[in-house]
Amino acid sequence: MIQINCQGLALGYDAALVRGLNFSVSAGDYLCILGENGSGKSTLMKTILGLQSPLEGRVSWGEGVKAQEIGYLPQQTQAQRDFPATVWEVTLSGCQGKCGLRPFYNKTEKEKARLSLRRMDMEHFADRCYRELSGGQQQRVLLARALCAASKILLLDEPVSGLDPAACRDMYEMIDSLNKKDGMTILMISHDMEAALHYASHILYLGEQVFFGTCKEFVRSVPGRRYLKQKGEPYGNDA
């Protein structure tokens, strides 16, 4: 079942970064978006989220999916690092989109936040201060917040940037289990080739030559081979 369908997208601000982008994401897919800095990865994600409108083309949603039903893990901003808020306040704010004009959260939403924290194994941190947590723990809290917003699709913008190797692995395992165990569709921007090929089912590569397909196809494709060679990964040689 197709959940997100992008047709003839051209992305950018004044000048287009990418043109003629066609791809679709089905339920349960794990899509990694790769590409050099400035190739339009974050812009694509903002366009899918409706934060920015495309220069050309359109993003359409499959049946039963609303634009507001997707969870989003943005890159952390500088302001958040010293923000005075408890883990509970941050997580609960993930439910805000469902509130409409209602000023306070209801029981269902609080329960949802509690379950999301438990799923991320952060329940006992609920009263702790967000800014005093480690980078990996902060990402888990933000992931719990994203889970509050949606249960079908997660968009992750470089979820492991700035984490140490152990926290990195931990984060990847968590995302993988959300994909495999909870059946969530994952769209992830990443620089980490190795992890992308290890975990993802599909790759979208943005660059001079755009590629979209499964991991296996990517390794054999022209942009894939070039990219792997540049990165000096071993996969480039045996493909």
Next chain:
Amino acid sequence: MGMMLEKLVAYWAYPFVRYALAVGVLVALCAALLGVTLVLKRFSFIGDGLSHVAFGAMAVASVLNLASDMPLVMGVTVLCAVFLLGAGENSKIKGDAAMAMFSVGALAVGYLVMNLFSVSSNLAGDVCTTLFGATSILTLSKSDVWMCVILSALVVLLYVFFYHKIFAITFDESFASATGTNAKRYNLILAVVTAVVIVMAMNLVGSLLISALVIFPAMSAMRLFHSFKAVTIFSAGLSVFCAAAGIVVSILAGTPVGATIVTVEIITFVLCWGIGLAGRR
């Protein structure tokens, strides 16, 4: 001590003292509530910028000899607030530069206009009053006070009603709008309310010291507390205390009201900082 109390009781008999205290406390409360969000959104200097814009508008209004300068000043300030807070990250001129341009530009034009067309004989005194709010808080009329009470009640109600939304757009605006919160609408409300509070606050501390009312209580509260709710409540309480203490001290010691309030804010900030450091050890 007894003599000070006597003096205070004697002053309390004058309505203008009671008015000043009421308006001071209310404005401080509103400024502190907004301050938490503005400081965290990296808009600490918006109080400064907007109050200079209000100063410029006030100068123009007084030269035009308008019966009431309030509508013009309020209108211009609200427009600027909407522009500055709403321009966001994608605009060509970055937020802080735009704010600095508005602030300095309005200050200069305001002073120039006053200088060229002033009807008053005491120009330096007029300018000093608008910048430092030297005496205007002691010359409030009953209708000024009621206006201030109504506006403050509105600000507090709006803040409580939109509290969770304000938290969401302060902590992470792009997440909020991606998941269905109308961040633009709430930013607009925030901008309008900020402008209203700043125009109100000009009476109290004047143009130059408004930033202090916005920044200090929030910064003090952040030294001590680590939840958004606690920071908000404490900064509101602290701000009310500082304003009341500052006004009482300025009456007893005959010091300028605005500067005295800010000095009390500075002292409490240092105290909170010290307690915060000691608590961490």
